[in-house]
Amino acid sequence: REAALNTKKRSISIGTAANIDAFHTDENYKKILGREFDLLVAENVMKMDVMHTNIDTFDFSQSDELVSFAKQHSMQIEGANLIWSNQVPAWITNGGYNRDELLGIMKDYILNVVGHYKGQVKSWVVVNEPLDTNEANQKSIWESVIGPQYIDYAFRWAHEADPQAKLYINEFDTELINEKSNSYYALIQGLLQRKVPINGVGFEGHLDVAIQYPYDQLVSNLNRFADLDLQVQITEADIKLQNSPDPLPEKFKQQASLYADIIHACQEVKQCSGVVLWGFTDRYTWIPNFTHHPDQPLIFNAQYQPKPAYNAIKEAL
Numbered sequence: 001r002e003a004a005l006n007t008k009k010r011s012i013s014i015g016t017a018a019n020i021d022a023f024h025t026d027e028n029y030k031k032i033l034g035r036e037f038d039l040l041v042a043e044n045v046m047k048m049d050v051m052h053t054n055i056d057t058f059d060f061s062q063s064d065e066l067v068s069f070a071k072q073h074s075m076q077i078e079g080a081n082l083i084w085s086n087q088v089p090a091w092i093t094n095g096g097y098n099r100d101e102l103l104g105i106m107k108d109y110i111l112n113v114v115g116h117y118k119g120q121v122k123s124w125v126v127v128n129e130p131l132d133t134n135e136a137n138q139k140s141i142w143e144s145v146i147g148p149q150y151i152d153y154a155f156r157w158a159h160e161a162d163p164q165a166k167l168y169i170n171e172f173d174t175e176l177i178n179e180k181s182n183s184y185y186a187l188i189q190g191l192l193q194r195k196v197p198i199n200g201v202g203f204e205g206h207l208d209v210a211i212q213y214p215y216d217q218l219v220s221n222l223n224r225f226a227d228l229d230l231q232v233q234i235t236e237a238d239i240k241l242q243n244s245p246d247p248l249p250e251k252f253k254q255q256a257s258l259y260a261d262i263i264h265a266c267q268e269v270k271q272c273s274g275v276v277l278w279g280f281t282d283r284y285t286w287i288p289n290f291t292h293h294p295d296q297p298l299i300f301n302a303q304y305q306p307k308p309a310y311n312a313i314k315e316a317l
Ligand code: XIL
Pocket: 043, 044, 128, 204, 236, 286
């Protein structure tokens, strides 16, 4: 089967995050989700606060719904994410657990979840956003209680639970070559030196038309990680318009050409497995909640009309 968006060179996957509320209430949403993409990531329902409801309880009901939809539509499933600073259940953040206890909770969680989806979820974001853990909004209980070794443990347990699954690390604002992506690179080199079982590097791709992303730099940045013999992937692409003063039609064009750049960059980098969008319709994008400004970062408008960005991606694929 070919996803409608993916008709010509079939070299990379084209994926999207799926929003469970839209999935439950909006038939148009489901129709496009099943038609246009060949990879699905749950936007929220495969995160720890949803799946690990208490120390001895797991809830896979909503994630199972998305997984069975993906299977029916021959879409690959990516799991996101196992360990992150955010969306940690309150019973953990308020639990006062010590290092050994928290490691025990982590191990039990990873073995259960990855075990539950063994053979079905082909790739996992094992550790999400390991950098910036000192910022107030990114304070990670994992790093502060366990120490930086929490990353090694998480990958080793995920590998133990499903040795076939491709295991990714994931980070934002690392698309270009700069101080942050250099730190990301150094962190990953350390993992490889310690023989941590990592297969891939995710670059979120929350971009902005008001910022320049020189194409050659996107490619050379992806290439330096790929040269570590790892897969790379754009994991959460969306492109904000709100920060540009240009007229809307102009912004739509810039957005379209930046989406095309990401697709082309991924096609050009041999080990790039695909591009995943963080949703597909402006009707349900997370951006306005996050930035507190209206925005239109995705490829269909709120009425499900394809935007110039949609056509640019279709043309590029
Ligand atoms: C976001 C979701 O889109 C929102 O609905 C939720 O309220 C917060 O999380 N980086 C990530 C994603 O890795 O998991 C985040 O998703 C967006 C930023």
